[in-house]
Each structure stands twice: as C-alpha cells, then as structure tokens.
Amino acid sequence: MVTCASMTFGYGKRPLFEGLDLSLEPGSIYGLLGLNGAGKTSLLKIVAGALRPNGGRVEAFGREPGARQAAFLADTAFVPEDPWLPPLKPAAWLERYAAFRPAFDRARFARLMGELSLDEGKLLTKYSYGQRKKFALASAIASGARTLLLDEPTNGLDIPSKAQFRRILAEAAEPGRVVVVSTHQVRDLESLIDPVVIVHDGKVLFSLGADDLAGRLYGARLRSLDGEPVVYAERDAVGWAALLARPAGGTEGGQAPDLELVFNAAVAAPERLEAALAGEPLPAYTPAAYAVEKE
Amino acid sequence: MNTDSLEKKFSLGRVALLIRNRAYDDAPGLGIGLAILFGLNILTLIIGRTAFMNESPEETYVAAIVLAGILLSSLAFKGMHSGKSGTDWILLPATPLEKYAAALATYLVAFPLAASGALIALSAVLSLLERLAGGPGNAIWHPFTLGTARDYGEYAAVAVAFLAGSATFRKRAILKTTGLAVAYVLACALLVYAGLALLYGPASGRDFSVSYDTGVLRVFGTEVADASGLERIFRALVDGVRLALVPGFSLAFGYFRVAEKEARDEVQ
Numbered sequence: 001m002v003t004c005a006s007m008t009f010g011y012g013k014r015p016l017f018e019g020l021d022l023s024l025e026p027g028s029i030y031g032l033l034g035l036n037g038a039g040k041t042s043l044l045k046i047v048a049g050a051l052r053p054n055g056g057r058v059e060a061f062g063r064e065p066g067a068r069q070a071a072f073l074a075d076t077a078f079v080p081e082d083p084w085l086p087p088l089k090p091a092a093w094l095e096r097y098a099a100f101r102p103a104f105d106r107a108r109f110a111r112l113m114g115e116l117s118l119d120e121g122k123l124l125t126k127y128s129y130g131q132r133k134k135f136a137l138a139s140a141i142a143s144g145a146r147t148l149l150l151d152e153p154t155n156g157l158d159i160p161s162k163a164q165f166r167r168i169l170a171e172a173a174e175p176g177r178v179v180v181v182s183t184h185q186v187r188d189l190e191s192l193i194d195p196v197v198i199v200h201d202g203k204v205l206f207s208l209g210a211d212d213l214a215g216r217l218y219g220a221r222l223r224s225l226d227g228e229p230v231v232y233a234e235r236d237a238v239g240w241a242a243l244l245a246r247p248a249g250g251t252e253g254g255q256a257p258d259l260e261l262v263f264n265a266a267v268a269a270p271e272r273l274e275a276a277l278a279g280e281p282l283p284a285y286t287p288a289a290y291a292v293e294k295e
Numbered sequence: 296m297n298t299d300s301l302e303k304k305f306s307l308g309r310v311a312l313l314i315r316n317r318a319y320d321d322a323p324g325l326g327i328g329l330a331i332l333f334g335l336n337i338l339t340l341i342i343g344r345t346a347f348m349n350e351s352p353e354e355t356y357v358a359a360i361v362l363a364g365i366l367l368s369s370l371a372f373k374g375m376h377s378g379k380s381g382t383d384w385i386l387l388p389a390t391p392l393e394k395y396a397a398a399l400a401t402y403l404v405a406f407p408l409a410a411s412g413a414l415i416a417l418s419a420v421l422s423l424l425e426r427l428a429g430g431p432g433n434a435i436w437h438p439f440t441l442g443t444a445r446d447y448g449e450y451a452a453v454a455v456a457f458l459a460g461s462a463t464f465r466k467r468a469i470l471k472t473t474g475l476a477v478a479y480v481l482a483c484a485l486l487v488y489a490g491l492a493l494l495y496g497p498a499s500g501r502d503f504s505v506s507y508d509t510g511v512l513r514v515f516g517t518e519v520a521d522a523s524g525l526e527r528i529f530r531a532l533v534d535g536v537r538l539a540l541v542p543g544f545s546l547a548f549g550y551f552r553v554a555e556k557e558a559r560d561e562v563q
Contacts, residue, residue, distance in 0.1 A: 011559070045382070048386055049386060050382050050385050050386055050557065050558035051557050051558060051559065052557055068385070068390060068391060068554075069304070069390060070300075070301050070303070070388050070389055070390055071301040071302055073386055073387070073388035073389070074301050074388035078382070078386055080382055082379070084377075084379035084380045084382070084383055086380075096315075096316050096319065097387070099312050100309065100312060100387060100388040100389060101388055102300070102301060
C-alpha cells in the first residue's frame with residue numbers, strides 16, 4: 001500500500017503540493033491525471049524516493065521512500081517518460097543492474113523482450129525512443145517490485161505498441177502490486193486504469209473508481225444540451241460530446257463516461273462533478289463558464 | 296545477492312557490485328590512457344633508445360597514477376548530476392552510504408592497486424624493449440617503497456577532496472575543485488601572514504617579508520628565535536589541516552551531498 005498524508009512539496013518558494021492526501025491499494029492500476037505542471041511526475045518521483053517531500057508523511061509498503069533503503073529501492077520501479085539507458089547490450093545490462101534486485105525474474109524479462117520485439121544484439125543507446133520505453137517497462141515489470149510507477153508510458157508509442165503495452169500492463173497488475181500510470185493520453189489506457197486519480201492545484205481533486213463513474217455518470221453525443229443533466233460538455237463537429245449525470249436510481253443506458261471528459265469536468269467544473277457523484281441535482285449548464293484552461 | 300541482504304543497512308555485497316560496475320565503466324578510458332603512454336614511450340625509445348617513463352620512474356609512474364586518479368575521482372559522481380541518468384543513479388537499489396563507500400574504495404584502493412599493476416607491467420615491457428633496442432634497460436618500476444607510501448597518503452587526501460568536488464559540482468568538477476583548493480591555500484597563506492604580522496608587527500620602514508634561509512627565519516626583518524621550533528609547529532599545523540582536517544571534512548561533505556541528492560532536473 002502507498003500513502004501520502006498531508007504531504008507538502010515545492011520547487012524553491014513555489015509550492016506544488018500543499019497537504020496532499022492519497023492512498024493507493026495493491027491490485028489496481030491507478031491512472032494519475034493532471035494538467036501540465038500539476039505535479040504528476042513529481043508525485044511519482046516522491047513515491048519512488050527520487051524527490052523528498054518538504055513535509056507530511058509518505059510510505060510505500062511500510063517504508064519511507066526518502067530514506068532510500070536498499071529494500072525499498074529494490075521494491076520500487078520507476079519508468080520515466082524518457083528513460084535513460086546505458087551504452088550496453090541487454091545481457092550486459094542484466095549482469096550489471098539486475099543483480100541489485102534479488103526478485104528480478106530473468107525468464108519473465110526474456111519473455112517480455114521477445115514479446116516486445118526488442119533486439120538483444122543491439123546497444124540500448126541505439127534503441128529508438130519507443131524501444132527504450134518498452135525496455136524500461138519490461139525491466140520494471142520483471143523487477144519484482146511491488147510499486148510500479150510509470151510516467152507517460154504510451155507517449156511516443158506507435159498504435160501496435162500501445163496495444164502491446166496495454167496487454168503487458170494488464171499482466172503486470174498483480175494482486176500484491178500497486179501500479180500507478182501518469183498520462184495525458186487517457187484514451188490509450190481507458191480500458192485499464194481503475195481508479196482514476198486527478199491532481200489539480202496541489203491536491204488530489206478526485207479519486208474515482210470505475211464503478212463510481214459508471215454508476216453516476218454516462219456519456220452521450222447531443223445536438224442540444226437543453227434539458228439534459230449535463231455535468232460537462234465540449235462542442236464537436238456534430239454537436240456536443242457530453243458527460244451526463246444519471247438520474248437517481250438509474251444505472252443503465254448511455255455510453256461509458258469518457259475519461260478525458262471526466263478529467264476536464266474535474267478541472268473545469270469540479271463542483272458539478274462532485275454534485276453529480278453525490279447524486280445531487282445540477283444547476284443549468286452554461287458552456288462558456290466551464291472552459292478548461294490549458295497551461 | 297539474496298533477499299535477506301536487502302534488509303541490511305550496509306551490504307558489502309552491494310558495495311562489491313558497485314565497485315565492479317565502476318570498474319567496467321572506467322576500464323575503456325584507462326585502457327586508452329595506458330595505450331597512449333605506451334605509444335609515447337615507444338616513440339622516445341625509437342628516437343633516443345630509452346623510454347622516457349623509465350628514466351625517472353619514481354616521478355613519472357606515480358604522477359601518471361595520481362593524475363588519472365584525480366581525473367577519475369572528479370568524474371565519480373557525474374552520472375548522479377545528469378538530468379537523464381541521475382534518476383536511475385539515485386534509484387539504483389543501494390543506499391547512499393554504499394554508493395559513496397564504493398566510490399571511495401574504487402578510487403582510493405582498487406584503482407591505485409590496478410594502476411600500479413598495469414604500470415609495473417608497462418615498465419617491465421619498456422625495460423625489455425630498451426634492452427632489445429640496445430638502450431640502457433632501466434630498472435623496472437615498482438611501488439613498494441617508502442616514498443610511494445608517502446605519495447599514496449598525499450594522493451588519498453587529494454582524491455577525497457576531488458570526490459567531494461564531484462559530488463558537489465554538476466559540471467567541470469575538476470576545474471572548480473582545483474579553483475577552490477587554490478583559493479583555500481591562498482586564504483590560509485594570508486591568514487598565516489596576518490598572524491605573523493600580529494606577532495612580529497613590522498616597524499616602520501621595514502619590508503613586509505618573511506624569509507627562511509639556512510635555518511634563520513626573518514619575519515619583517517626581525518630574526519625569530521627558536522625558528523626550528525616555530526617551523527615544527529607550523530609544519531604540524533599544515534600537515535594536520537592538509538592530511539586530516541581537509542580530507543575528513545571532504546569525506547563528510549561528499550557523503551552528505553550524495554545522500555541529499557534529489558532528481559530535481561527535468562521535473563515540471
């Protein structure tokens with residue numbers, strides 16, 4: 001289990017998190033969503049032990065990341081958005097670095113290398129951006145770490161690679177493991193991430209499970225928003241892509257809520273989303289009042 | 296390495312793995328350096344029938360080890376500061392103390408031993424080639440002398456300071472550490488000068504000078520009685536600072552820089 005309690009962190013005098021609380025249970029793939037600069041990467045690095053919080057408490061499976069004990073570091077795998085790899089071939093990399101992780105599963109790593117079509121005879125520095133991401137992902141999954149932190153893992157992957165990635169990530173979600181995926185591209189991972197954690201203005205704005213979302217919200221394409229229980233809507237070529245609140249007692253009908261719309265609703269209209277999740281009536285929707293400010 | 300060792304706060308097994316990885320990283324550069332030395336010696340052998348390093352081996356071989364050791368020490372924590380590899384460096388499953396201890400063991404123990412072995416072999420090969428070329432066939436250099444032991448002490452004190460410099464400075468650590476050392480020596484010299492001026496304040500019209508010649512110490516024109524006693528105290532003070540205080544401070548400072556390092560680069 002990973003917890004952050006009243007955690008504060010900032011760069012210089014600029015605060016990024018002020019009293020952030022978060023609790024992540026094993027067995028789930030958490031989707032960490034936030035605007036650019038919201039602190040997704042920093043949060044992952046704090047949980048990994050690469051950054052230290054200014055205050056509050058952070059723990060991962062009973063250990064404090066900032067203490068950087070070997071047992072903690074071996075039990076945590078962080079895959080950055082642009083992974084760095086040394087000028088070695090995979091076999092040499094294994095000899096040098098896997099030795100620090102006693103739980104590293106070499107057979108699983110070899111299988112993942114094959115599945116991801118990674119060339120074992122090539123220097124890691126000669127790998128493309130996507131190949132480096134795949135290699136880092138394979139090594140993180142095979143590491144045996146119980147905390148797996150992935151920063152924008154689908155960024156830069158081609159379409160077949162994204163499908164491969166989803167299959168491998170689904171395999172990585174083991175009962176005793178916490179997987180956290182930060183992403184801008186929620187549609188790439190919509191079928192996998194549950195729950196969704198939305199970070200905004202230095203706090204966790206929402207932590208939403210798939211059941212909560214499906215039970216309270218649904219998506220629809222509408223020509224007009226009049227009379228609809230709109231939580232949030234965006235204009236498209238046809239009319240509106242809308243996130244709607246289910247009427248009290250209603251649990252069926254409509255499309256599954258689009259995570260991108262849920263995220264935009266959380267950032268632009270948090271009070272409406274909160275009311276919809278609580279089953280409360282929504283005031284009339286005025287599109288101009290809820291434009292998402294891109295940073 | 297087994298799972299139990301992960302619970303240890305300090306594992307010699309992990310330190311050994313870190314030293315091994317450093318050796319893998321440094322070996323190609325050292326091999327090239329050795330090849331260059333060999334090439335230069337062959338050149339002087341062809342021209343003058345003698346390998347230049349074998350002519351005054353006490354200086355040249357020791358200087359080669361010291362310079363290479365200082366260069367390597369000043370690069371020891373380069374990866375830790377890098378925006379890309381820094382996060383991996385920090386998150387490699389070993390404690391900061393193990394990572395720092397491995398750097399110390401590598402550049403204070405493993406490197407001097409390995410370099411000495413390589414240079415004994417180089418000296419032997421050059422000596423043989425000298426004989427074959429009809430030259431003097433100088434004696435083979437070896438480090439098993441009292442002078443080399445003293446040189447090692449000096450090297451260790453300097454290498455520790457350069458390791459601390461490498462842990463502190465993100466770029467050009469060798470230049471910045473050297474600059475700091477020069478500034479430090481100048482500050483010490485000024486302090487000594489100011490102290491002498493206080494003790495033996497110059498009378499008007501006398502030079503601001505300190506001279507020490509054939510056992511006679513003159514400070515601002517005044518001959519100091521018991522100059523040898525003062526010299527002993529001064530030397531003890533300088534050696535204490537140079538060989539104990541500065542290395543001790545560097546050791547602690549370097550360790551804290553490594554332990555406190557965070558991956559703050561390339562983070563939004």
